[in-house]
Ligand SMILES: Nc1ncnc2c1ncn2[C@@H]1O[C@H](COP(=O)(O)OS(=O)(=O)O)[C@@H](OP(=O)(O)O)[C@H]1O
């Protein structure tokens with residue numbers, strides 16, 4: 001491979017300095033689950049609660065990523081791999097800024113989620129599996145996408161004709177067929193408190 005002639009320029013203000021100002025650690029809360037499982041709904045409500053606790057957050061989801069940075073990507077496996085790679089790198093920058101970053105992407109492949117985890121220091125990557133059966137997601141169909149899939153208008157749809165690999169060892173599992181949004185949020189906030197993420 002050709003040498004790239006790049007030099008890392010070390011700053012004088014470090015992540016722990018930024019965290020000191022914010023009075024909490026940076027981390028990524030990585031939501032994964034089928035379309036309609038509840039990733040967006042829970043992350044939006046969680047962010048509101050964290051804001052109330054004076055936590056500096058930022059949420060990455062389809063609206064600000066697939067419409068902008070990743071507008072060139074579709075839903076073929078390789079596009080999903082690249083989607084998650086870029087989101088992982090962006091999340092790393094946000095966490096380096098000391099921000100509690102919430103990501104809400106299907107992120108269907110275990111290997112890609114593991115790769116993203118490897119970008120972070122121990123404890124900075126918190127994987128949250130938003131669990132709901134395909135049947136439940138299809139019954140909810142909040143955007144009418146499953147209906148379109150069944151009519152043959154969308155292909156390569158996760159859970160139908162594109163795979164979803166459920167996490168083997170997520171830090172948190174919320175079951176949205178059994179837990180309400182409020183219960184899921186409470187569970188995640190509880191995890192953050194018990195594990196020292198919040199001041
Ligand atoms: N083919 C196909 N498969 C899955 N999802 C589809 C597809 N086409 C469009 N959509 C809409 O795009 C959202 C998923 O984008 P992601 O970036 O989260 O997907 S991935 O992580 O790259 O797999 C997903 O959003 P959520 O419903 O919030 O999960 C859908 O609204």
Ligand SMILES: Nc1ncnc2c1ncn2[C@@H]1O[C@H](COP(=O)(O)OP(=O)(O)O)[C@@H](O)[C@H]1O
Nearest residue numbers: 035036037038039040041140142176179180181
């Ligand atoms: N316990 C629950 N947790 C999260 N969402 C739920 C729950 N019960 C029902 N829903 C509904 O399911 C849908 C989930 O959609 P959304 O949050 O967009 O999912 P995703 O981001 O995973 O595609 C919403 O219409 C939401 O109101």
